[in-house]
Amino acid sequence: MGESGTLTRALVELNEERVLAAVNERLAAGEDPLAIIKECNEAMVEVGKLFEKKEYYLSELIMSGEIMKGVMAVLEPLPGEVKTGAHEGTVVIGTVKEDIHDIGKNIVVSLLKGTGFEVVDLGVDVASADFVAKVRETGTKVLGLSTLLNFTYPEMKKVVDDLSAAGLRDKVKVVIGGAPCNERVREFVGADYYAPDAVAGVNICKEVYGAG
Ligand code: B12
Numbered sequence: 001m002g003e004s005g006t007l008t009r010a011l012v013e014l015n016e017e018r019v020l021a022a023v024n025e026r027l028a029a030g031e032d033p034l035a036i037i038k039e040c041n042e043a044m045v046e047v048g049k050l051f052e053k054k055e056y057y058l059s060e061l062i063m064s065g066e067i068m069k070g071v072m073a074v075l076e077p078l079p080g081e082v083k084t085g086a087h088e089g090t091v092v093i094g095t096v097k098e099d100i101h102d103i104g105k106n107i108v109v110s111l112l113k114g115t116g117f118e119v120v121d122l123g124v125d126v127a128s129a130d131f132v133a134k135v136r137e138t139g140t141k142v143l144g145l146s147t148l149l150n151f152t153y154p155e156m157k158k159v160v161d162d163l164s165a166a167g168l169r170d171k172v173k174v175v176i177g178g179a180p181c182n183e184r185v186r187e188f189v190g191a192d193y194y195a196p197d198a199v200a201g202v203n204i205c206k207e208v209y210g211a212g
Contacts, residue, residue, distance in 0.1 A: 007036070011043035012050070014060060016067045023071055033075040034199060037107060040071055041197075044103075045179065068103050078110045087116060089209035092134045093144035094122030095178075096155045101148035104178060108144065108198045115202050128159045132166050140172060142205050145191070147178045153185055160190040173208045177201055 007026070010018035026036055047064040050056040091112055095105050102124045112119050120138055122130055135143055143163075145156050156176060163169045174191040177198075186194035195201035 007039055008043045008046070011040055011064070011067060012046045014047075014063045014067060016063075016070065019067055020070060020074065023074055027074070033078055036071075036075065038197070040068060041104075044068060048179075065103060072103070072106065072110075076110055078107070078114045087118060088206065089142070090118045090120065090138050090140045091142045091144060091205055092120045092122065092131065092138055092140045093146070094126035094131060095124040095146045095148075096152050096159065097125055097127050098155060099147050099149050099152050100124045101146070101178070104148070104198070105144075105146040108146070108177065108195075108201050111198045111202050112205060115206070117202075117205060128155070128162045131159050132162050132168065135163065135168055135172050136166065142175060142208050143172050144175045144177065144195075144201065145189075147176070148180065150180050153188055156185075156189040156191070173204075175201060175204050 007019065007022040010022055023036055027033065044064060047056060047060065051058075051061050093105060093109060093112075095102055105121075105124075109119050109121050120134055120140070122134060131143060131145070134140075143159075145159060147153070147156060160169070160174055163172065163174070173193065174189075175193040175195055176186055176189060176191045177195040181194055183194055186192075193204045195204055
């Protein structure tokens, strides 16, 4: 498996020192940070599986999150395509109510900023009313909702329904993301797009603003 296997294994084994050494080595070798993130992402899914199997406990989950944050601190700022300061548009984003996972959302935020978007990050455990108020206030064309917990799908749906009730639904495209999401979740929620990763999310934002 070579070098890539080394990073995955080190992260699954929660060996922070080896993870950071592997990341630094690969950055120095000129590897794309997004490829490194993708691999870490896969390792995090493995950590989640070990947690499900009860081979790992909450402490290990917390540790994996801390290591991943350390990795992001090394990788940021992420490469954006636009370095001219061109303003691509505004994106409002947050993790839905009851959910405090934010590592993936923060990657999306960094990448959007690097690409020239203005980002309003509402943080984690965000109530539907706060999303709706911020959409109204900013006039954004894109609202990004993140969740890593499958029991919060109804909460995402609530945000979409509340946007409709507020008369804002046709003014904003709703993009959902987070490991457990997929097209079926998007349909249930009534969102416009599902983004499997941060790069797909940025491309959707570009498409929405590009379309005028
Ligand atoms: C790290 C972690 C934690 C950390 C989070 C730290 C933090 N600051 O975020 C801590 C320890 C706090 C945690 C807590 C819990 N967790 Co947790 N956690 C994880 C783990 C291992 C990794 C998540 C992660 O950061 N992945 C890496 C990032 C980069 O990936 P990502 O989030 O998917 O993001 C990428 C894309 O999805 C996309 N994306 C994400 N959001 C968005 C949004 C938009 C708009 C767009 C465009 C794109 C996008 O872009 C990113 C980059 O490409 C996952 C395992 C997994 N399968 O993901 C479990 C997991 C999500 N956790 C789980 C659980 C059960 C919990 C707890 C309930 C545990 C407990 N008993 O307390 C609590 C819940 C707390 C709460 N109320 O939110 C389960 C959820 C299962 C389910 N039924 O839904 C998982 C799947 C583990 C498992 N297999 O059992 N967790």
